[in-house]
Amino acid sequence: QVQLVESGGGLVKPGGSxxxxxxxxxxxxxxxxxxxxxxAPGKGLEWVAYITNGGSTTHYGDSVKGRFSVSRDNAKKxxxxxxxxxxxxxxxxxxxxxxxxxxxFDIWGRGTVVTVSS
Amino acid sequence: EIVxxxxxxxxxxxxxxxxxxxxxxxxxxxxSYLVWYQQKPGQAPRLLIYAASSRATGIPDRFSGSxxxxxxxxxxxxxxxxxxxxxxxxxxxxxxxxxxGPGTKVEIK
Numbered sequence: 439q440v441q442l443v444e445s446g447g448g449l450v451k452p453g454g455s456x457x458x459x460x461x462x463x464x465x466x467x468x469x470x471x472x473x474x475x476x477x478a479p480g481k482g483l484e485w486v487a488y489i490t491n492g493g494s495t496t497h498y499g500d501s502v503k504g505r506f507s508v509s510r511d512n513a514k515k516x517x518x519x520x521x522x523x524x525x526x527x528x529x530x531x532x533x534x535x536x537x538x539x540x541x542x543f544d545i546w547g548r549g550t551v552v553t554v555s556s
Numbered sequence: 557e558i559v560x561x562x563x564x565x566x567x568x569x570x571x572x573x574x575x576x577x578x579x580x581x582x583x584x585x586x587x588s589y590l591v592w593y594q595q596k597p598g599q600a601p602r603l604l605i606y607a608a609s610s611r612a613t614g615i616p617d618r619f620s621g622s623x624x625x626x627x628x629x630x631x632x633x634x635x636x637x638x639x640x641x642x643x644x645x646x647x648x649x650x651x652x653x654x655x656x657g658p659g660t661k662v663e664i665k
Binding site for chain 2: 473475482483484485488497499500533537538539540541542543544546547548549
């Protein structure tokens with residue numbers, strides 16, 4: 439079935455780095471752009487990063503620009519989010535999601551938890 | 557920058573009642589890219605409505621979306637127990653590329 443599975447979350451100190459992964463299955467990964475979206479504890483949803491299907495174009499939310507980098511490996515059907523200079527306010531569940539019809543996110547992973555704390 | 561505002565923040569209703577949720581954009585937007593999601597505790601969001609009024613696959617017809625310009629509405633005709641959740645609207649386009657509203661919580665009265 440169509441599925442996204444995130445991994446790589448954990449506890450990291452402020453200023454530290456972390457790399458998240460998202461494994462796709464059940465659809466032709468290389469046909470779709472992909473995104474990362476996060477949700478701080480008890481808060482709403484915040485778009486983080488977007489990458490086109492071929493990986494040539496990326497876009498970032500203002501709060502992560504210059505610190506986060508999105509990439510993908512279509513041969514491995516995987517999406518990545520490299521995060522550096524992490525701050526307490528980056529603490530959140532990080533979801534990967536597939537933009538489907540009219541760029542609506544039709545497939546979501548279950549998320550991976552990132553906690554930034556000393 | 558496009559900002560989405562949702563109202564009310566919380567809606568307290570009983571099963572069987574109808575619900576009307578509002579999403580207002582700070583400027584006129586293309587309704588083709590206005591989306592609604594449902595999120596239950598501990599779960600990822602689920603796509604309900606895309607292009608303002610098109611139901612996603614498997615979404616019951618008690619859910620409907622409408623609106624244009626700056627004002628959009630999600631209507632649940634008769635609340636089922638599983639409909640008590642948080643609902644987010646979202647827009648694609650402009651800056652930032654994707655924008656979410658703050659959400660409306662539909663709780664059991």
